[in-house]
Every structure is written in C-alpha cells, then in structure tokens.
Amino acid sequence: MSEKELLKGNIAIAKAALNCGCTCYFGYPITPQTEIGEYLSQKMQEKNLAYVCAESEIAAINMALGAASTGAKVMTSSSSCAVSLMQEAISYACSDELPIVVVNVMRAGPGQGYIFPSQGDYNQATIGGGNGDYHTIVLSPSNVQECIDLTYKAFHLAQKYRNPVILLADGLLGQMAEPAELTENPYPQIDNSSWRLDGANSRPSRNIHSLEPNQTKLNQHIINLYKKYELIEQNECDYEEYLCQDAQVIFVAFGSLSRHVKSVCNHYRKNGIKAGLFRPKSLYPFPYKKLNELSRKTPIFIDVEMNMGQMLKDIRLAILSNAKISFIGKPTGNWLREEEIINAADNIIKEYYASI
Amino acid sequence: MQVYSAPKAIKENSDFTFCPGCDHGIAIKIIAHLIDELNLKENTVAIASSGCSVFLYNFLDIDCLESPHGRACAVATGVKRAHKAQGNNKFVFTYQGDGDFASIGLAESMHSALRGENITAICINNTNYGMTGGQLGPTTAMGQVTTTSQNGRNKEYHGFPIRTAEQIALCEGTSFSARVALYDIKNIINAKNIIKKAFEYQNQGLGFSFVEILSSCPTNWKLSPKDSHEKIKNELTQIFPLGIFKDIKND
Ligand SMILES: Cc1ncc(C[n+]2csc(CCOP(=O)(O)OP(=O)(O)O)c2C)c(N)n1
Ligand code: SF4
Numbered sequence: 001m002s003e004k005e006l007l008k009g010n011i012a013i014a015k016a017a018l019n020c021g022c023t024c025y026f027g028y029p030i031t032p033q034t035e036i037g038e039y040l041s042q043k044m045q046e047k048n049l050a051y052v053c054a055e056s057e058i059a060a061i062n063m064a065l066g067a068a069s070t071g072a073k074v075m076t077s078s079s080s081c082a083v084s085l086m087q088e089a090i091s092y093a094c095s096d097e098l099p100i101v102v103v104n105v106m107r108a109g110p111g112q113g114y115i116f117p118s119q120g121d122y123n124q125a126t127i128g129g130g131n132g133d134y135h136t137i138v139l140s141p142s143n144v145q146e147c148i149d150l151t152y153k154a155f156h157l158a159q160k161y162r163n164p165v166i167l168l169a170d171g172l173l174g175q176m177a178e179p180a181e182l183t184e185n186p187y188p189q190i191d192n193s194s195w196r197l198d199g200a201n202s203r204p205s206r207n208i209h210s211l212e213p214n215q216t217k218l219n220q221h222i223i224n225l226y227k228k229y230e231l232i233e234q235n236e237c238d239y240e241e242y243l244c245q246d247a248q249v250i251f252v253a254f255g256s257l258s259r260h261v262k263s264v265c266n267h268y269r270k271n272g273i274k275a276g277l278f279r280p281k282s283l284y285p286f287p288y289k290k291l292n293e294l295s296r297k298t299p300i301f302i303d304v305e306m307n308m309g310q311m312l313k314d315i316r317l318a319i320l321s322n323a324k325i326s327f328i329g330k331p332t333g334n335w336l337r338e339e340e341i342i343n344a345a346d347n348i349i350k351e352y353y354a355s356i
Numbered sequence: 357m358q359v360y361s362a363p364k365a366i367k368e369n370s371d372f373t374f375c376p377g378c379d380h381g382i383a384i385k386i387i388a389h390l391i392d393e394l395n396l397k398e399n400t401v402a403i404a405s406s407g408c409s410v411f412l413y414n415f416l417d418i419d420c421l422e423s424p425h426g427r428a429c430a431v432a433t434g435v436k437r438a439h440k441a442q443g444n445n446k447f448v449f450t451y452q453g454d455g456d457f458a459s460i461g462l463a464e465s466m467h468s469a470l471r472g473e474n475i476t477a478i479c480i481n482n483t484n485y486g487m488t489g490g491q492l493g494p495t496t497a498m499g500q501v502t503t504t505s506q507n508g509r510n511k512e513y514h515g516f517p518i519r520t521a522e523q524i525a526l527c528e529g530t531s532f533s534a535r536v537a538l539y540d541i542k543n544i545i546n547a548k549n550i551i552k553k554a555f556e557y558q559n560q561g562l563g564f565s566f567v568e569i570l571s572s573c574p575t576n577w578k579l580s581p582k583d584s585h586e587k588i589k590n591e592l593t594q595i596f597p598l599g600i601f602k603d604i605k606n607d
C-alpha cells in the first residue's frame with residue numbers, strides 16, 4: 001500500500017493513468033490542464049510508451065482514435081474550448097466503439113472565455129457536441145482522491161463498454177493540491193482480442209469504420225449502440241448521498257463545488273433544518289432513478305452549479321412534478337462560497353414554507 | 357502456365373464500387389500486389405480516409421481502420437505508436453485523396469512528415485473532391501473547371517494549387533517523396549516500384565514515406581477513361597511533374 005501524498009489534481013490524473021496501464025497519451029497544451037501532458041511527456045518517454053506532442057487537439061484525439069483501435073489504454077486531456085475541437089472524433093469513436101479516455105479540466109467559456117474555473121461544459125460532455133445518436137460516459141470527480149479513483153474507473157468503463165469516457169474535472173480541482181493515495185487499480189484487465197486491429201494474423205481481416213452506406217445496417221448499428229447505452233444506464237449510475245434520507249431540502253451539485261455544498265448542509269443541520277446533498281458522480285448515465293426516489297419524500301431541491309444551470313433539466317426530468325426546484329449559480333469566478341449559497345438558499349427555503 | 361492471378365490481399369468477390377475507368381482500382385491493386393510480395397498481410401493496419409478512397413476496406417483483405425476526413429496521418433500515428441509501445445512493429449499506411457491529405461488534413465499530413473513518423477501515406481491526386489461531386493480542391497489546376505470554379509480556377513478568386521509531393525519532400529522527417537501516374541503500362545510498373553520503395557523505407561525504419569498518384573476521375577472530369585489518361589499524360593504531368601523529390605538514401 002502506498003501512503004498519502006500531497007498531489008495536484010492534474011498530477012493525480014496523470015499518475016493514475018500510468019498506474020492502470022495507460023500506454024498512449026496525445027495532447028496539446030491548454031491551461032488549466034497542461035501539467036497532465038508535461039508530467040506524462042517525461043514518464044512515458046522513460047518507459048518507452050507512446051507520447052506525442054500533437055499539432056492540435058484535432059490531431060491528438062485522432063491519434064487517440066488510432067491508438068485505441070490497437071486495444072491499448074489511451075488518454076488525451078484538454079480543456080473546454082479545445083475539447084470542442086475533439087467532438088468530431090469523439091462521435092466517430094462512439095460509432096467505431098473505441099475506448100478512449102478524454103479528460104476535460106474545465107475553464108470558463110463560451111469561446112476562449114478564460115482560465116477561470118467553471119462547470120460550463122456539463123452540456124457539452126453529457127449531451128455531446130458531436131453529430132448523430134451517441135453517448136459518452138461522463139464521470140465527475142470532486143477531490144484529488146477521486147481524480148485517481150475515477151481515472152481508474154474511466155479506463156475500466158471505456159474498455160468494458162468499448163466507448164469513450166469523459167473525465168470532467170475543473171480548473172480548481174486540476175490546480176489544487178491535497179493529500180491523496182495512489183491506490184492500486186481495482187479493476188480487472190479486459191480481453192480485447194476479439195476486435196483489436198493488430199494485423200490479420202491467423203484470423204480473418206477486420207475493419208473498423210463508421211461509414212455505412214447500407215441503410216438497414218446503419219439503423220441496426222445505432223439500435224445496437226443504444227442497447228449498450230441502456231446497459232450502461234442500468235449498471236453504471238454512480239452518486240453520493242449525504243444526509244438525504246430524512247432531508248427537508250436536498251442540494252444537488254457535482255464536482256469540486258459539491259464540497260462547499262456539503263458544508264452548507266452541515267450549517268443547516270446545526271440550525272435545525274434537515275438539509276442533504278445529492279451528488280451525481282456519473283453525469284452520463286445521470287442517476288435519474290435515485291433522485292426520483294428522493295423526491296417522493298423531499299419537497300425542495302436546490303441545484304448549485306458554476307454555470308447558468310445546465311444540470312437543471314436533468315434534475316427536472318428526475319424529480320416528481322410536485323417537488324420545488326430552484327437554482328443557485330453563476331457562470332465563473334471564485335467558487336460560490338458557503339455564505340453566498342446559504343444567503344440564496346435561506347430565501348428559497350423561506351419562500352417555500354411561506355407558500356404552503 | 358498461369359501468367360496472372362489476382363493478389364491474395366484482395367478480398368474474393370469484392371464488387372468494383374468505383375466509377376468505370378477510375379484509377380483508384382489500379383492503385384489499390386498495386387498496393388495489394390505489394391502486400392503479397394512484401395509479405396505484409398499479417399502485420400499491417402491500413403488507414404482509409406473520407407473520399408472515394410474510403411472503400412479500401414471493401415477490397416483489401418487486411419486490418420483497416422477508417423479515419424475522419426483529413427486525419428488519416430494522425431490516426432496512423434496513433435496506430436503505429438500504440439503498437440510500438442506494446443513492443444510490436446506493425447506496418448501502417450494511409451490511403452487518402454488529395455483533398456483529404458493536402459487540404460482539410462494538411463496539418464496532420466505535414467506534421468507527420470516533420471515528426472518523421474514511420475508510416476507510409478499514399479495520396480490519390482485526382483485534382484478535385486471526387487466523392488462530393490467534383491468541386492475545386494487544393495490540387496485543382498489553374499483554369500480547371502469544377503462545380504465550384506465553373507469559369508475555371510483563377511488566381512484572383514481561388515489562389516494556387518499545391519504541389520504536394522514537393523512540399524512533403526521539404527520536411528526533414530520525410531524519407532521518401534515521389535509522384536507517379538497510372539496512364540499506361542510503363543507508368544503502372546514504375547508506380548509499383550516507387551510504392552514498393554516507399555513501403556520498404558518504412559520497413560527499414562527510415563521515417564515518413566509518401567507517394568502522390570496522379571489519378572483519373574472520368575466522372576467529374578466529364579471525359580472518357582481514355583481521354584482522362586490523355587489529360588494526365590499531356591496536361592497534368594506538366595503541372596505536377598512525375599519523379600522522386602526526396603530519397604533519403606540518395607541525398
Ligand atoms: C469533416 C468533413 N467535411 C466534409 C466531408 C464531405 N466529404 C467527404 S469526401 C470529401 C472530399 C474528398 O475528396 P478527396 O480527399 O480529394 O478524395 P476523392 O473523393 O477525390 O478521392 C468531402 C468534402 C466529410 N465527410 N467530412
Ligand atoms: S468520383 Fe472520380 S475518383 Fe471517385 S470513383 Fe468516380 S471516377 Fe473515381
């Protein structure tokens with residue numbers, strides 16, 4: 001067992017990737033995630049692994065696409081506006097059923113925005129910015145330890161479902177250091193000998209492509225993809241419930257911001273209001289069912305995000321129509337502080353009780 | 357005595373999906389013969405690109421991966437490097453159109469050459485975007501009529517075409533860069549020898565090897581197959597001269 005060490009989120013992701021057998025990394029610099037590439041450039045060269053300082057994010061994700069076809073564990077990392085450039089190839093990878101881990105350490109947008117922290121890519125990640133019927137799995141870490149744990153999980157799910165997985169972190173998490181333990185990768189190796197491209201040696205040749213001029217076949221292919229997504233939705237919903245069981249009010253938040261919201265819950269509990277936090281760790285698949293169950297007992301839900309409320313629509317879909325839902329958030333800048341959240345939430349809670 | 361047989365690397369019963377008289381078929385057959393001759397079938401991953409070239413995997417009985425439009429050299433880089441990281445040296449080549457290689461994918465193509473990526477790129481130059489119906493592309497000749505240059509390419513509106521093989525020859529990581537044509541038997545035999553050399557340079561680990569093939573597109577040129585070959589012989593080779601522009605062994 002290794003011990004806890006002081007780690008930045010970006011470095012934790014890079015170390016975890018190496019530790020679970022990632023042999024290929026392709027990337028192009030962009031703040032606030034550049035340390036991932038810097039760290040791996042050195043380590044991968046030392047180990048004779050594949051590292052390319054790509055000429056663009058378009059090249060990086062396409063190198064990842066090629067590398068994934070060999071069955072290798074493959075990662076690229078980037079941020080927001082540059083992840084936008086990767087969307088075409090992500091759509092291809094979904095159709096090709098190729099496992100790629102894409103790390104997005106979010107910054108503020110739209111456009112270049114700035115390197116301020118933000119959670120503005122919830123929609124881009126969960127809905128997808130590419131064309132056609134597809135889904136990518138999206139995992140959201142809230143602390144440096146989870147940067148490690150969910151990186152392991154991202155590689156595992158990518159291989160298990162042969163699908164791209166997005167690890168959606170944010171600039172704050174990428175840049176902050178806290179104690180974390182580089183645990184062993186808990187997941188088993190997945191056999192890919194039935195599909196990888198490594199030369200037609202003692203077996204029929206294979207090809208991997210998204211183009212399909214036969215309409216019936218293309219339809220069937222997409223229907224098959226959706227059967228897989230159904231399985232993912234059944235099996236892979238991941239969330240944290242904090243004091244939700246008896247809650248009068250449930251906050252919903254994801255990523256590192258959820259830690260402030262946890263403190264807000266503690267504040268309310270001390271003051272006699274039963275508050276809880278529901279934190280989706282998988283943003284796709286979104287844990288609709290669990291949130292729906294909670295809305296049978298809890299009348300108020302407050303969505304807290306560092307964006308203009310991108311997760312609201314998923315919460316609305318999940319909770320029963322008689323539950324009240326409100327939003328606290330802003331697009332960027334310093335993470336919402338506890339007092340700011342409490343001030344806004346006090347009004348929401350007061351208004352609700354005045355209205356019944 | 358058997359004087360001719362189809363290459364083993366060609367799939368049995370594959371239908372010819374190119375237009376009649378199109379040189380894509382000859383180019384793919386040359387590649388298939390070379391895969392046989394150099395014994396590459398069991399160790400190769402080919403990258404097909406967007407364009408008429410995409411159907412490569414319908415003909416070649418080898419592992420093939422399709423690339424998004426223009427990204428074939430980046431995809432090939434990933435395949436080659438990933439296998440290397442796993443301790444395997446695979447033979448990796450791309451099969452791309454001129455639009456794919458030299459327009460939308462120019463950055464990926466040129467940077468692969470600059471990195472000296474140990475892959476081979478084959479570029480079918482038919483002086484237009486064939487698959488989408490013959491629009492002006494990066495290699496469309498001055499004066500050439502296409503659906504988006506209906507009065508002919510002119511420098512004020514469209515600027516100038518690229519001589520791809522010459523440009524790739526300028527990259528330090530390039531081991532070999534040449535242009536060939538397929539308009540008669542002599543040129544077909546020469547093309548095969550040239551492509552063979554490009555393949556061998558990859559096998560010898562010498563870096564990026566590149567062959568541009570002047571290729572007919574009778575459908576979009578609105579010429580018969582025979583007249584298309586005449587056009588290549590008489591006009592296109594004047595603009596895009598045949599030859600070897602870089603050979604690391606002779607430089
Ligand atoms: C990103 C993107 N843009 C446009 C297209 C449409 N498209 C498909 S093939 C092609 C042109 C191909 O031309 P070229 O590479 O010269 O190949 P050819 O068909 O002439 O052999 C275009 C524009 C596409 N598939 N993807
Ligand atoms: S459009 Fe041109 S390049 Fe494409 S198959 Fe037809 S003749 Fe060949």
Ligand SMILES: [Mg+2]
Nearest residue numbers: 453454484486
């Ligand atoms: Mg073309």
